[in-house]
Amino acid sequence: MKTIQLLILLNFFIFFKVAGQDSTNIELENMAKFNLSLTTVKIAYVPPKQYKKSYLSYNAIIGPMLLSGTRHQLEDIKDSIFVYFTVDGIDTSEKYISKMKRFGIPWDMNKNYLKTHSDTLKHPIVRNPSTFTKNKYNADVSGYFELPLQQIYANKYQRCRVAFIHKENRADIILYFFYNPGNSAIVQKHMNRVLSNIKFIG
Numbered sequence: 001m002k003t004i005q006l007l008i009l010l011n012f013f014i015f016f017k018v019a020g021q022d023s024t025n026i027e028l029e030n031m032a033k034f035n036l037s038l039t040t041v042k043i044a045y046v047p048p049k050q051y052k053k054s055y056l057s058y059n060a061i062i063g064p065m066l067l068s069g070t071r072h073q074l075e076d077i078k079d080s081i082f083v084y085f086t087v088d089g090i091d092t093s094e095k096y097i098s099k100m101k102r103f104g105i106p107w108d109m110n111k112n113y114l115k116t117h118s119d120t121l122k123h124p125i126v127r128n129p130s131t132f133t134k135n136k137y138n139a140d141v142s143g144y145f146e147l148p149l150q151q152i153y154a155n156k157y158q159r160c161r162v163a164f165i166h167k168e169n170r171a172d173i174i175l176y177f178f179y180n181p182g183n184s185a186i187v188q189k190h191m192n193r194v195l196s197n198i199k200f201i202g
Helices: 001-042 096-100 128-138 181-195
Strands: 043-045 052-054 059-062 065-070 073-074 081-089 143-148 159-167 173-181 198-200
Touching: 001 043, 001 073, 001 081, 052 198, 065 081, 081 181, 128 143, 128 198, 159 181, 159 198, 173 181
Parallel strands: none
Antiparallel strands: 043 198, 052 073, 059 065, 073 081, 081 173, 143 159, 159 173
16 A cells, blocks of 8 residues: 555656756746847847746737737736736848738738727827936837736736837737736836836847
8 A cells, every 4th residue: 555655656756857947947948038039130128036937828818809929928916016028020032022912911010019908098008218328228218108907917917018119020929917906106217227128139
């Protein structure tokens, strides 16, 4: 009887050890893919030390929006702030543009990067001055807006503020800062902290 119990315990140990290794390997792979996306579009980024960092690859439904392929997240447990970091490269090749046209999809990623899915009169887009954007991010357009959530996200967050950085014909960086009403005053602090570590190279 003891032998059987030992075998069961051993099987459980092996299962959880392998499962743990698999999740670790997946996260390492996602981190490598995320870093490759930064390198490909020439973005300098250092994750801030104050946050719990994760590299999870899953889709996130935010109201009517779908964040697809997000691979990097930050979390400040004390302030209850959760951040999605997304990078979307802009393909300007003739082959890609022709392909989009064949499918009847109008191609102009330099104009279509802001999809707020909300009433911009109630939730206006705040754009930074072009000189600020150029000096701080080496980009063309940057700013932020409130994205109203149709339901509580992850059973925890009631609000979302979106920051964006756009460089013509290069890439869009979009960060989703999830927070709660009691933290409205400090979400800007977290935005400044994370965004100060991001810049386009060259």
